[in-house]
Amino acid sequence: MDLIYVDQKKCTQCGICVDICPPRIIQMEKNGPILSNPESCIACGHCVAICPHTAINNVKTPLSNQIPLEKFPVIDSDSAYQFIRSRRSIRCYKNQKVQRDLLLKLVDIARFAPTASNKQGISYIIVDDTEILQKTTQMVIEWMEENQSLWWSFPIHIRAYKEHGIDGIFHSAPNLIVATAPKDFKNGRENTILSFSYLELFANTLGLGSAWAGLFEMCAFSNYPPLLDLLKIPESKSITGAVMVGYPKYSFKRLVDRNPLDVTILSNDLVNN
Numbered sequence: 001m002d003l004i005y006v007d008q009k010k011c012t013q014c015g016i017c018v019d020i021c022p023p024r025i026i027q028m029e030k031n032g033p034i035l036s037n038p039e040s041c042i043a044c045g046h047c048v049a050i051c052p053h054t055a056i057n058n059v060k061t062p063l064s065n066q067i068p069l070e071k072f073p074v075i076d077s078d079s080a081y082q083f084i085r086s087r088r089s090i091r092c093y094k095n096q097k098v099q100r101d102l103l104l105k106l107v108d109i110a111r112f113a114p115t116a117s118n119k120q121g122i123s124y125i126i127v128d129d130t131e132i133l134q135k136t137t138q139m140v141i142e143w144m145e146e147n148q149s150l151w152w153s154f155p156i157h158i159r160a161y162k163e164h165g166i167d168g169i170f171h172s173a174p175n176l177i178v179a180t181a182p183k184d185f186k187n188g189r190e191n192t193i194l195s196f197s198y199l200e201l202f203a204n205t206l207g208l209g210s211a212w213a214g215l216f217e218m219c220a221f222s223n224y225p226p227l228l229d230l231l232k233i234p235e236s237k238s239i240t241g242a243v244m245v246g247y248p249k250y251s252f253k254r255l256v257d258r259n260p261l262d263v264t265i266l267s268n269d270l271v272n273n
Contacts, residue, residue, distance in 0.1 A: 003041055005061050006032040010055035017047040017056055022118075031144050042118040081273050085255045087201055090209025091171040093246035098175050103128065106245065107177060109202045116187040122195055122240065125231060127176040128178050132230065132244040136176070136216070137161070137169045143219045150218070157215065169215050173244035176213065178220075180237040192241035199243060209248035 009031045018026045022044055025037045033056065034257060035041065042047075045061030049069075057063045075083075107124040115121070127133055141161050144154040157168035170176060179195065181188030196212070203210045219227055220239040235240060 003035055003038045004033070004047065005057045005059075006034075007055045007057075008032060010053040012053060012055075014052070015272075016050050016052070016096045017179070020046045020050045020149040022046065033123060035203040044118045047060060053127065074240065082255075083204070084201065086252070087204055087210070088252055088256075089211035090173075090246070090248045091211055092249040093171065093173045093209065093244075094249050095172070096174060096247050096249065097128065098208060098245055100128065100229075103175060103177070105206065106199050106208075113125050113198040115191040115194040119185070119187060121181050121185045121188065121193050122193065123180045123237070125180065127178065127231070130174070133144055133170060133173075133176060135230055136227065137167050139224070139230065140169045140216055143222070143224050143227070144215070147222075170213060170244045171211070173211075173246040175245045176216075177243050178231060178239055179241040180233060181240045182236060183238050188238065188240040196241055201229045202210040203245060208245055210243050213244050 013028060013032060015028050018028050023040045023041050023042055025035055026033050026047060032228065033047075041058070041060060043058075043060035045058065045066065047056050048058050048061050048063050049066055056062060073080075101245050105125050107126065110124070111120065111122070115262055127136070141158055144151075148154045148158070153168075158168040160168055177196075177199070179192040181192065198209045208260075212228075217239070220242065225237075228239075
């Protein structure tokens with residue numbers, strides 16, 4: 001079966017699919033576009049998504065699975081600016097679990113994030129069990145006790161947990177989302193960062209808050225056996241990231257500023273120099 005199909009009645013040979021193809025494997029012939037190197041197709045779907053006449057189809061990214069985009073950009077720049085700046089790392093959560101369907105929506109949107117060569121490769125574990133979260137916190141604390149010299153805050157979190165029962169690992173978040181990738185997949189961490197960026201922004205639209213579980217990650221990245229066993233991480237995979245999720249206990253009232261913009265522009269435009 002051919003990888004791409006071109007409807008000759010619809011194709012105007014405009015060449016957009018040729019220009020847009022990342023691996024540059026589409027060529028324009030007299031009868032329309034063809035693939036010069038089908039095995040190099042990365043299944044990005046650009047060729048199908050860009051065609052103004054729905055003249056091209058791709059077995060790896062079928063036209064029937066693509067959703068029409070009514071307008072672009074989808075939201076105006078001012079709204080997007082406010083929305084992106086309003087995202088905060090949440091470390092105070094309500095004692096309320098997130099509904100299963102919302103958690104699934106989070107990981108579903110995460111899979112649409114851009115990845116290196118469209119390799120994707122990230123799988124997700126949703127921890128929705130309070131007992132498992134509590135055991136995970138305890139294990140991370142135990143690991144920190146064995147490795148107190150690795151990070152300045154370890155003794156602080158250990159003492160807070162031991163003496164006051166304060167969870168500085170997950171901040172009592174009701175849910176945890178863990179990303180994993182095959183051990184031989186070199187872009188696992190990078191692709192996880194991109195996917196979780198999508199997840200965290202989308203979480204705000206669902207009334208949810210999130211934050212990276214950095215201390216958990218430090219333990220997980222050391223391949224601490226008790227933790228891997230508890231979370232049932234397959235031998236063939238590694239943890240590549242983790243985000244805690246829940247309903248924010250408080251609502252932020254202002255947009256926080258950052259350091260001043262530090263940018264250098266390299267240009268041959270004298271007007272901009």
